[in-house]
Amino acid sequence: MSMGFLPVLLPTDVLLWLLVAALAGYFAYCRRRPHLAAPWVRVLKSRAAIVSLVLLAGYGVVGLADSLHFRRALPPAGPGDATAYSPEVLSVLDLALAHLRHSTEKTYSAPLATRLFVREEIEMPDGRVLRDYPRLRFGGAQLASEADRGADVARRTLAGLAGAALLWGLLGFALRPLRRRFPEVPWGPGYVTLGAMLALAGPAFALSLGYHVLGTDKVGQDVLYLSLKSIRTSLVIGTLTTLVMLPLGAMLGVAAGYFKGWVDDLIQYLYTTLNSIPAVLLIAAFILMMQVVIERHAEWFPTAAQRADVRLLLLCAILGVTSWTGLARLLRGEALKLGELEYVQAAHGFGVSHLRILTRHMLPNVAHIIIISLVLDFSGLVLAEAVLSYVGVGVDPATTSFGTMINAARLEMAREPIVWWSLASAFGFLLVLVLAANLFADAVRDGFDPRVRIGLAAARRAAKEAAA
């Protein structure tokens, strides 16, 4: 019996889901400890945090749906054959967007267009050859006459809005018990944001069934589909990098500040050396070298998707190696201060072991710095991906990402008339993601940084307003 599909566990999928599980575990742990929950409660009381959380959740749902991969079974060649699986690795998101994945055109077409963006020779039924913009294979193919497009678009938009409104109402109803339980959370702004997101997504989906909502790119792929696929890459880079950065930065930084002496010298030497190499060059050198290794061992990777995925993971690893130094320096300074405090001295006096002092007394007291800097780094990493992909040392060219989209669309600016939609979509999706991440990071900083709470009133108010 064949299952019909073969689950594919890409390394980044596994790590991403582990990260989600770890986060869930952390919040469950926090819930039962008021002193750990307090800063998060402060964060959740901020309107900016709620608005950005709703936006990030939207991105998260798309990204996680794109992180469940499988390979379809091919129809058996003969009776009794072992099931063979297609080499194409698909995700759950691909299933939901199957109509977009298959609806490729020949080349560029504008958003909601019914005809191609470039002229072609069309053979008429009577044998004459005409130079004109040919009709699209998919976009508006359901229309009997192109004059109906306006009415059809309006009808679909309204249907999409109606569906969105229904979903909005249902979600609001489902969230009511939560709302009653946590009245201090500003649900209103979050609910409005959700409504705005649905009001965009609903019509977009309804229209995508008959048109290319954001046009098509050079090889005729739907730009909306590409943009949605890029989200996962951004999330992977923004989150998995921390898996390298966090242990390195936290352990080495705290150890340097706590042990002082030669340990401190050694760790300082390590991060000064790493820091002194320009980050782009270090990443470039590493990625170029790894590319050679990957090419030499093509047999390690059964599918192209798995190879691209390993390269993505390596990019996260090297980004982590270049970015742990900032965290380590911060933590070293903090650990130097903490080490002089009475309670740590007392622990020494009682003969508590170094390991125990580090894990029980030092780490919990620098946790706020770790959390703040992890959240702050997310947006920088997402933006860095675009630049690195432009330089040619980012993700695999086969991986869809905002960087590869921008890189491919860059030359289209020189076309006359200009092809603006792929660039605009990539930058638009990127901007909303990074803006939401930045706003959330601000709210987290305000919630966790003790200086903000006890600091001067003016700075506090200004910081709060900045977050709002």
Added chain:
Amino acid sequence: MLAYVIRRVLYAIPILIGVNLITFVLFFVVNTPDDMARMQLGAKRVTQAAIDHWKAEHGYDRPLLWNPAASGLGKATDTIFFRKSLRLFAFDFGASEDGRDIAAEIRTRMWPSLALAIPVFLVGLAVNVTFALTMAFFRATYLDFWGVVLCVTMMSISTLFYIIGGQYLVAKLWHLVPISGYEGGLDAIKFLILPVAIGVVSGIGSGSRWYRTLFLEEMGKDYVRTARAKGLSEAVVLFRHVLKNAMIPILTGVVVVIPLLFMGSLLMESFFGIPGLGSYTIDAIQAQDFAVVRAMVFIGSVLYILGLLLTDLSYTLVDPRVRLE
């Protein structure tokens, strides 16, 4: 003071050795020169003879660390490590993979890079400080609030967007400046004005928000209260007292990047066709010219260490309380 500087310079040596080791491991141990030759020659099925020829031509045919075939000192010097890595210490960069002298290339390319990077740095600093000071002056008002919102939005926009958008709008649509290219002398201005403007604008968001925090922190200090208590106007307090003191962290914070201005800007130079070190680096990365990448890594780390030293020295210059021991 002098003793301190000498000690710091000596301290730079182990760091540079470390940098050298990292690049050596990345470039020669992870990948053998054979792999490099295969990649440079391009084709999948190159003959071993072609590889050997390429290696001999570029001097990669020696052993990595120890050459038992050579005599005397040659055992250590006639190796890839000595010839390709240690020679960088003497600023002897050798030739790029296409045979051109890297040092000469760097000497001609650093001027366009500096012509772009220095104005971006100076104008950017002035604009950011002005912007931040304005926000701090109107702190806790709507002007401050919307200023911060603007900053957060601006820092959320990808640099690529500023470059592509600016180039399209100013150069292509309005025809105010040439789209790309470069000329020496005064003609350079018309090629540089747009990249400089874009460089400044793309830095406003993060820069002025950071400086605003510094200003606000400074304004909470006791001497500011004293100044206000003796009846000074808010403008005088801000410009005469706060600005001066807040410039200490600002200046010492930016000193570290001054030497790195030599390296140029990767994105800006490659988008605007400016023949500086940034576009040189990016071309080398894309052509996988490892000799150039190695040289740029080394120069970058030397400049960074120089920046750290200058940072320490600048503390004593702007803040008389700091004494270097």
